[in-house]
Amino acid sequence: MKKLLNDPSDVVDEMVDGIVAAYPNRTRRLDDTKVVVRDDAPVDGKVSVVSGGGSGHEPTHAGFVGEGMLDGAAAGEVFTSPTGDELSEMIQACDGGAGVLCVVKNYEGDVMNFDTAAEMAEIEGVDMVEQVVVNDDVAVEDSTYTSGRRGVQGTIFVHKCAGALAERGAAIEEVTRVAEKVVDNVGSMGMALTSCVTPDKGEPTFDIDDDEIEIGIGIHGEPGVERTEIMEADTIAERLTTEVLDDVQPSGEVAVMVNGMGGTPLSELFVVNRRVQELLEDEGLEMWNTWVGDYMTSLDMEGCSVTVLDLDDELKDLLSAPTDAPGFKTK
Amino acid sequence: MKKLLNDPSDVVDEMVDGIVAAYPNRTRRLDDTKVVVRDDAPVDGKVSVVSGGGSGHEPTHAGFVGEGMLDGAAAGEVFTSPTGDELSEMIQACDGGAGVLCVVKNYEGDVMNFDTAAEMAEIEGVDMVEQVVVNDDVAVEDSTYTSGRRGVQGTIFVHKCAGALAERGAAIEEVTRVAEKVVDNVGSMGMALTSCVTPDKGEPTFDIDDDEIEIGIGIHGEPGVERTEIMEADTIAERLTTEVLDDVQPSGEVAVMVNGMGGTPLSELFVVNRRVQELLEDEGLEMWNTWVGDYMTSLDMEGCSVTVLDLDDELKDLLSAPTDAPGFKTK
Structure with missing residues (x-):
């Protein structure tokens, strides 16, 4: 099968460079990671909303990094969760002192690595790390990579609503509440x-x-x-x-x-x-x-x-x- | 080859319905045509910018209908120019009295049918119909469907720049000048x-x-x-x-x-x-x-x-x- 690629093993690395190259004054890449963050991250005193997951779902998630939406997005290898280390670095880099909400699609790897990352980030001094797990796929209960329903496209509405409320200066409890409201509906x-x-x-x-x-x-x-x-x-x-x-x-x-x-x-x-x-x-x-x-x-x-x-x-x-x-x- | 279609001969008709259904308060379909126009067309006293061409290039052109961009877009059958009749109806429906600029991709069918449509619309009372032909494809001089270079993706920058200037109330000569400037560059x-x-x-x-x-x-x-x-x-x-x-x-x-x-x-x-x-x-x-x-x-x-x-x-x-x-x- 033909693809527009160089070495297939470089695809995520080169894609992340290509994203940041397209939006250089709005985004930047955290050194030695496949994490894209807002260029002005961390925004002092603002709750940050971050997400991440395996690559191959673009524009999810890096295409949603920007004012009023995500502060950061971590890209794993294709269809593979980002590591806990990279997720923790993202959380720390986006922490403006008001808390960080992680929007997690319900896949076992993502849930596990975000859990680890939250613990690591708290040890590194991030005060409040909250998580919301999205499970909007009504097709199947439990699946190849999940206990319970999968998280899919509804996640983008979570990014948008939580990101907009965070941009207005709401507290982490409020941002988390709205994210959960989207998940519920x-x-x-x-x-x-x-x-x-x-x-x-x-x-x-x-x-x-x-x-x-x-x-x-x-x-x-x-x-x-x-x-x-x-x-x-x-x-x-x-x-x-x-x-x-x-x-x-x-x-x-x-x-x-x-x-x-x-x-x-x-x-x-x-x-x-x-x-x-x-x-x-x-x-x-x-x-x-x-x-x-x-x-x-x-x-x-x-x-x-x-x-x-x-x-x-x-x-x-x-x-x-x-x-x-x-x-x-x-x- | 599998496709997400009903009867293949209905694809353009159903696609146009699907576009207007997605953006109902911003766009509407002209009766008995495959033309999408701004819901508020014609905007009194404003120059209108319209375009059109064969279908199969979406979001070109109907996806660019909106305030500050196109007033109307005519969809032909797949890879087939819209008829002069439909183009003329679009021009008339979008005429707010200040003139209509047609942005035409350089293909023989499109150029011919827009020419015919401009004449028809002028007979029907539209005072000023201007045309700009886009020929940005540097690959080939003359081609299967063109004399001269083909009009391709640069057309979208023409839509945007001309549409933005028209929205600000500029005269038809100015809007045409800017469209030609984009074509030249x-x-x-x-x-x-x-x-x-x-x-x-x-x-x-x-x-x-x-x-x-x-x-x-x-x-x-x-x-x-x-x-x-x-x-x-x-x-x-x-x-x-x-x-x-x-x-x-x-x-x-x-x-x-x-x-x-x-x-x-x-x-x-x-x-x-x-x-x-x-x-x-x-x-x-x-x-x-x-x-x-x-x-x-x-x-x-x-x-x-x-x-x-x-x-x-x-x-x-x-x-x-x-x-x-x-x-x-x-x-």
Whole structure:
């Protein structure tokens, strides 16, 4: 499989350099790490919001580093959690004295390494390290890499809402409360037409026939709930949206994300979105804002996911707040 | 080839519905057309900036409809120019009495149909219809669908600068002047690892071996300048950047776009960007801002393009102006 790479083992290192090179006055790389932080980190007296995880999901997470969103993002190797050491360095570098909130996607490696990192950072003198674990994937309970549900695209709404509140000077307890509110009110589900291809292997992570799709897939290509024949986009949109709505049970205004898995063109995501919006309307829900594009991907996998966040006035206000993070466009 | 579609012949129609459904209070669809316009069009007394072309290049052009950028965007069938009728309807719907500037990518169908549309619109009472033809692709002089160079990713900087100046109330002559200034100072070049697959055919548009790439490719899969063995990302970045710089001959600050062709993950684009930025620095150029992502694609093609815009204070000011167009994040 062809890729735009140099030595495949350098991909994360070179990607991080490429990110910081693109946004040099807004971000910088912590020496000897694969951590991207705001150029002005630590911001004195401000709660910091940080995240991290395996690479291969870009723009997650480094694309969300910026004012009003993340203070730092740690990139592990492809589909591999960052080490506790690197996460601890990030927490220390972002500590402005008001506490650091770690937004953790629910995967065993990430949860374990963020736990270790929090302990290490506290030993190094960071006063308050809080964690919120995101588990928005409604497809499967327990999975290849998780106890409980996986954390996927809903994480980006957590970054945005927590980051916006932190930017306004709220205390760590308030920032943590809002992050947990998003986690409690968001659900996602994805599917794939093709497998991703990791740079080191250079071949598909899993086999899938030319007339098959995988419903409920994870962002590392791990199994979902059903391998089925290819269906029309409308049928796929119905399946994903219905399962998400059954879980989230929203009643009024919602925010929606129709996310591409990396290899799917935007035109197809809009075809999916058309049906998603019809379904929301059928349910009597009011769409407040929609994000369509690649937000949390699985390398070059073809496929999509649907995320729904049940809104209240506080979350709408925080989602509307400005951010200069390159990967997120405020309504 | 699997795609997220319903009936392939409905893809553009359903995509346009999906776009408007995503941004309902900012955009609307003109009845019986595949034209997306600002919800508040026509804006009385404001110059309008419109564009259009074949579909399959999303977010081009409808993703750039919004305050401070495009007033309207017409979508043709996949890789097919919109009709003169639809373009004329767009021009009329966007005419706020101060003139309409059409931003046309240099392809024979687009140029011909925009010419026809301008005449039709003037007959229907639109006073001033101006056109700017973008021909930023430095790869080939004349091509499958053009006399002269092709119009590609540099078009988006034309949308942004012209749209920003129009939003400030400038006259049509001024808006046209700025659009031409961008055209005079921008260059792009692309490459592909794989062919795109059009929805109606369902198979690759061209054959390319597993160890080959196409340098200088067009956004419809039309031939470039060289079919060569797969090279490292750095070598590809050097080839594209060098040829663009040779053409644009910038001397100070530049804006850069590292664009994905639709099927390439963002991680790989950042690897390319890393080397692009090194080359700019080697040339003594100052990178003012970089956009990395999918801006003008070729369906699911894997590949990238590099665009460089030579800046002055006026263009920096216009690129910095706010826009709510969903496809463009201001610095």
